[in-house]
Amino acid sequence: MDFRLAATDGRARAGVLRTPHGELLTPLFAPVGTQATVKAVTPEQLESLGATLLLANTYHLYLRPGDETIARLGGLHQFMGWPRPLLTDSGGYQVFSLADRRQIDADGVTFRSHLDGSSHRLTPERAVAIQENLGADIIMALDECPPPSDRATVETAVARTHAWAERCLKAQRRPDQALFGIVQGGVFADLRQQSASFLAGLDFPGLAIGGLSVGESKEEMYSVLDLLQEHLPADRPRYLMGVGTLEDFVEAVVRGVDLMDCVLPTRMARNHAALTPLGRLNVRKAAYAEDGRPIDADCACYTCQTFSRAYLRHLAGAGEMLAATLLSIHNLAAMMTMARDLRLAILDGRTQAFVAGFRGSFLKHRPLEV
Amino acid sequence: MDFRLAATDGRARAGVLRTPHGELLTPLFAPVGTQATVKAVTPEQLESLGATLLLANTYHLYLRPGDETIARLGGLHQFMGWPRPLLTDSGGYQVFSLADRRQIDADGVTFRSHLDGSSHRLTPERAVAIQENLGADIIMALDECPPPSDRATVETAVARTHAWAERCLKAQRRPDQALFGIVQGGVFADLRQQSASFLAGLDFPGLAIGGLSVGESKEEMYSVLDLLQEHLPADRPRYLMGVGTLEDFVEAVVRGVDLMDCVLPTRMARNHAALTPLGRLNVRKAAYAEDGRPIDADCACYTCQTFSRAYLRHLAGAGEMLAATLLSIHNLAAMMTMARDLRLAILDGRTQAFVAGFRGSFLKHRPLEV
Numbered sequence: 001m002d003f004r005l006a007a008t009d010g011r012a013r014a015g016v017l018r019t020p021h022g023e024l025l026t027p028l029f030a031p032v033g034t035q036a037t038v039k040a041v042t043p044e045q046l047e048s049l050g051a052t053l054l055l056a057n058t059y060h061l062y063l064r065p066g067d068e069t070i071a072r073l074g075g076l077h078q079f080m081g082w083p084r085p086l087l088t089d090s091g092g093y094q095v096f097s098l099a100d101r102r103q104i105d106a107d108g109v110t111f112r113s114h115l116d117g118s119s120h121r122l123t124p125e126r127a128v129a130i131q132e133n134l135g136a137d138i139i140m141a142l143d144e145c146p147p148p149s150d151r152a153t154v155e156t157a158v159a160r161t162h163a164w165a166e167r168c169l170k171a172q173r174r175p176d177q178a179l180f181g182i183v184q185g186g187v188f189a190d191l192r193q194q195s196a197s198f199l200a201g202l203d204f205p206g207l208a209i210g211g212l213s214v215g216e217s218k219e220e221m222y223s224v225l226d227l228l229q230e231h232l233p234a235d236r237p238r239y240l241m242g243v244g245t246l247e248d249f250v251e252a253v254v255r256g257v258d259l260m261d262c263v264l265p266t267r268m269a270r271n272h273a274a275l276t277p278l279g280r281l282n283v284r285k286a287a288y289a290e291d292g293r294p295i296d297a298d299c300a301c302y303t304c305q306t307f308s309r310a311y312l313r314h315l316a317g318a319g320e321m322l323a324a325t326l327l328s329i330h331n332l333a334a335m336m337t338m339a340r341d342l343r344l345a346i347l348d349g350r351t352q353a354f355v356a357g358f359r360g361s362f363l364k365h366r367p368l369e370v
Numbered sequence: 371m372d373f374r375l376a377a378t379d380g381r382a383r384a385g386v387l388r389t390p391h392g393e394l395l396t397p398l399f400a401p402v403g404t405q406a407t408v409k410a411v412t413p414e415q416l417e418s419l420g421a422t423l424l425l426a427n428t429y430h431l432y433l434r435p436g437d438e439t440i441a442r443l444g445g446l447h448q449f450m451g452w453p454r455p456l457l458t459d460s461g462g463y464q465v466f467s468l469a470d471r472r473q474i475d476a477d478g479v480t481f482r483s484h485l486d487g488s489s490h491r492l493t494p495e496r497a498v499a500i501q502e503n504l505g506a507d508i509i510m511a512l513d514e515c516p517p518p519s520d521r522a523t524v525e526t527a528v529a530r531t532h533a534w535a536e537r538c539l540k541a542q543r544r545p546d547q548a549l550f551g552i553v554q555g556g557v558f559a560d561l562r563q564q565s566a567s568f569l570a571g572l573d574f575p576g577l578a579i580g581g582l583s584v585g586e587s588k589e590e591m592y593s594v595l596d597l598l599q600e601h602l603p604a605d606r607p608r609y610l611m612g613v614g615t616l617e618d619f620v621e622a623v624v625r626g627v628d629l630m631d632c633v634l635p636t637r638m639a640r641n642h643a644a645l646t647p648l649g650r651l652n653v654r655k656a657a658y659a660e661d662g663r664p665i666d667a668d669c670a671c672y673t674c675q676t677f678s679r680a681y682l683r684h685l686a687g688a689g690e691m692l693a694a695t696l697l698s699i700h701n702l703a704a705m706m707t708m709a710r711d712l713r714l715a716i717l718d719g720r721t722q723a724f725v726a727g728f729r730g731s732f733l734k735h736r737p738l739e740v
């Protein structure tokens with residue numbers, strides 16, 4: 001993997017990340033395909049709307065259909081019909097969120113499957129081996145993602161994350177995958193700084209920011225990002241994990257983040273909410289019953305080019321699957337468009353004006369009243 | 371509307387049907403979009419797999435979102451994003467299947483909505499008016515579809531269907547829509563013959579065969595089709611309603627049918643069954659867990675060109691919506707391919723050999739053991 005910065009504008013960065021399955025232009029938003037599918041959309045539709053990198057979840061694929069099955073079928077790219085770059089997480093985040101179904105120790109974590117209660121063991125070495133079977137272009141070190149504000153827990157998690165990061169690097173066998181380390185430290189500036197410095201000293205081609213958007217306030221999240229951009233090496237890509245509303249994407253990019261992923265755009269689509277640069281629009285609203293306009297007249301996506309709010313409202317009300325498909329296409333296109341617009345603004349040196357315009361018009365968390 | 375026969379081969383016919391939204395090549399299979407959407411697939415995907423005519427259900431659209439709403443939004447083509455030909459049924463079939471929620475009289479039928487219990491009245495004139503609001507290229511007369519084997523009930527239904535057919539013709543205002551009459555008569559040869567002759571004497575540009583695939587045996591259905599081809603005018607299109615497994619499609623085409631529609635290909639897809647010329651394949655089978663082959667190696671559809679049985683099995687097992695989408699694409703493509711292959715065989719005068727080959731290899735109702 002090779003990462004090159006094409007331009008910086010303030011702290012915002014526009015880069016090119018080369019992977020075995022093609023080039024990624026950053027800033028970049030990666031749709032999430034938890035179970036080797038971005039819910040309700042085909043790879044063909046993802047390509048059409050400009051997606052370049054997808055994320056898949058190791059925890060889910062390890063349990064079903066199994067990483068060895070996927071390896072025998074030619075790897076994750078072939079399995080899910082996605083010829084472009086892929087990223088897998090370590091499985092840790094999902095395992096830790098199993099609460100009473102898992103037990104962490106210094107060596108790893110033992111957990112019971114949410115599918116059948118069967119017992120499994122995840123260690124740094126296993127997390128790497130499973131991800132080597134899956135075969136994504138970017139893979140993640142096993143980390144511990146603690147509640148962000150309990151200092152003692154966060155300290156333990158940081159120490160464990162660092163030890164596991166070193167073990168993951170040692171365990172890696174495949175030279176064609178880029179293994180990223182993950183910075184932890186909750187909301188504590190000194191722990192974040194310590195974690196960033198430690199991981200920057202290891203041989204990771206990219207670094208991720210974990211443990212955000214897990215209960216802390218927006219202000220806390222933004223100040224961690226403000227802090228980290230000074231302590232993360234400028235020549236390596238920075239990946240903010242699991243964060244990805246339209247507004248958080250913008251705020252992270254202006255704080256030096258290159259990659260992000262999130263289930264929100266597609267999950268919101270299945271709940272009939274559409275993302276627009278002016279705010280969120282819930283297509284179930286009665287006001288749209290005879291509204292012949294698209295979700296967003298400025299959007300070039302298939303949904304906005306073809307269908308009215310009235311039709312989307314009808315599909316949602318009638319319980320039709322197509323509602324989820326068309327809204328997922330739109331929401332992902334909105335993220336892709338924002339990423340592309342930010343990249344162009346960075347390349348042109350007009351990021352500040354662009355972001356000011358966005359902040360001014362974006363009515364956060366309010367449905368669009370138009 | 372203009373219908374021209376390009377070739378006949380035995381009783382099988384290859385024709386061209388001109389509509390305001392484009393030409394239809396027959397034999398033709400029309401996917402069903404009950405609520406103004408073919409479940410789980412986009413219009414773009416339908417165009418890619420070669421669909422030309424879609425059916426939508428008047429009963430459903432009248433109740434939700436309402437035919438007047440659709441008219442104000444520019445009509446059904448614009449509403450559902452389908453620029454090619456559309457056909458709507460009369461609403462009668464769904465109303466009659468409401469059983470204890472409806473009451474038929476000589477003038478029409480009163481029914482309660484399955485959505486909210488509200489009371490509604492459908493008459494021949496209303497059925498035409500609603501379909502004129504929807505604006506499909508082909509619309510259907512209101513008929514009564516009785517249980518096929520109770521002679522007294524069938525006789526009453528035939529008489530009513532004929533009276534309603536004349537009223538529908540009188541009620542029609544829009545000259546750009548082709549109104550089809552519907553032959554009834556259950557499994558009774560004399561009633562079928564009488565119905566065909568009566569309706570052929572009216573000014574319908576096309577005739578449909580109703581009241582089949584509603585409980586009678588395959589042999590009974592095929593012998594009604596055998597009989598009718600002698601009594602339906604050769605110069606008008608013949609539409610067999612609601613019948614459309616792969617095998618029934620073939621057997622109807624060799625008996626002189628031009629158009630068919632059915633929910634089965636997409637409904638079976640949502641139940642994880644794939645149609646192939648060799649029989650049905652249920653992708654949930656454990657045998658496919660590591661089967662890297664497509665559903666049908668000879669199929670040119672997106673699903674077969676991109677995904678393995680193992681992946682489809684994974685999606686189905688994981689409850690992913692994409693399973694329904696990919697299997698719907700395949701099943702509809704299988705119907706489109708069969709229609710196109712039959713048309714080419716008819717044009718080349720080799721229908722008999724083609725159909726003999728199909729019958730020989732098709733293992734009806736058995737999952738494919740390969």
